Amino acid sequence: MRRPPDGRAARAAVATLLALASTAALAHEETGQAAGFLAGLAHPVSGMDHVLAMIAVGLWGAVLGPPAIWVLPVAFPVVMAFGGLMGLLGFPLPGVEVGIAASAIVLGAMVAAEVRPPIALAAVIVAFFAIFHGHAHGREIPEGTSALLYSFGFVVATGLLHAVGILLGVVHRWSAGRQVVRVAGGGVALAGLFFLWRAVA
């Protein structure tokens, strides 16, 4: 058997040693979990148009009372996630920003005028606008975070914004509070007009 030249064995030994002593590979893909969840939580509150529309959903639910008070906030995140799915898949949806602005106008007006449609119609209106919000978010979702935790944080934040609207709407049971809720709805509708002007300008 031929012997290796001088130094080759030592170099091979060092190389082997380095290879064996290297740190362990952590083969997990769930990196950036906390960052993913927090980023998802923060995303829906990053735009005032989204925030106001989602609070308006809760307010309208509070105005309508049971079962709309919980049906609408349940319908919105689920349908919004469907819209997000469309956005992630690249389905084109024209006039997304206009649709978001229109959601604030319509939902705010519903609260201000205390419109009481049948629960099915109210759910359809909310679901229709949720598509636009979800689609916009779906297109904006960043790469490199834990996808599932980001999604969960995103949905939880949306639900909590609805809860804020519901809690604010509790004052609706008093006559003075009722006026406050209607004024709040009017404020959301006016803000929606501003968003619409900004979207088409």
Added chain:
Amino acid sequence: MRSATSRVVVALAAVVAAPAHAHLVETGFGAFYDGIAHVAVTPADLLVVVALALFAGQRGTRAARYALYALPVAWLIGGAFGARWPAAAAMPLLTTLSFAVAGALVALDVRLRDVVVAALAVAAGLLHGLVNGATMAPAGGVGLALAGAVTAIFFVTAVLAAEVTALPAGWPRIAVRVAGSWVAASGLLMFGWLARSAA
């Protein structure tokens, strides 16, 4: 002589080298606790356990008792298969589908027979256990890690299902349905992520 020395060095290095760790979490307390932590930091596993526990609780005491044993036992069996045949290391589409469906069942408060609830728990347990076993196998100590994971699943299922079973009608039960809708919505978004990643 040099050749013999180098062989000794290589053999020594092989002996003292730390094992490769493909496991998800290392708590430092051993494989059992790593298994517990694995459930806590794997969102798809945690969400399916939570959703199924909520659903079993919604369906009443008997369904909750079925799920309490069906889910961890199926998880353990699936894990054993996954550890033995670790080819199925990841099935994100199916695991996403499982927790999305479980969340939707909670949100809709679907009336199913107790046996069907148990069957759903078995199916989910086998699927997620299979993936768990395959993921844990390379790190070794898979038996203890699976035992830890199953213990955590049993605990979470017991606490949540018992709590939901005892909830009064009204807002507390509505809150459970809202939680289910959040899980289902997360699943929908996750499908989009998976599709975009595959494209």
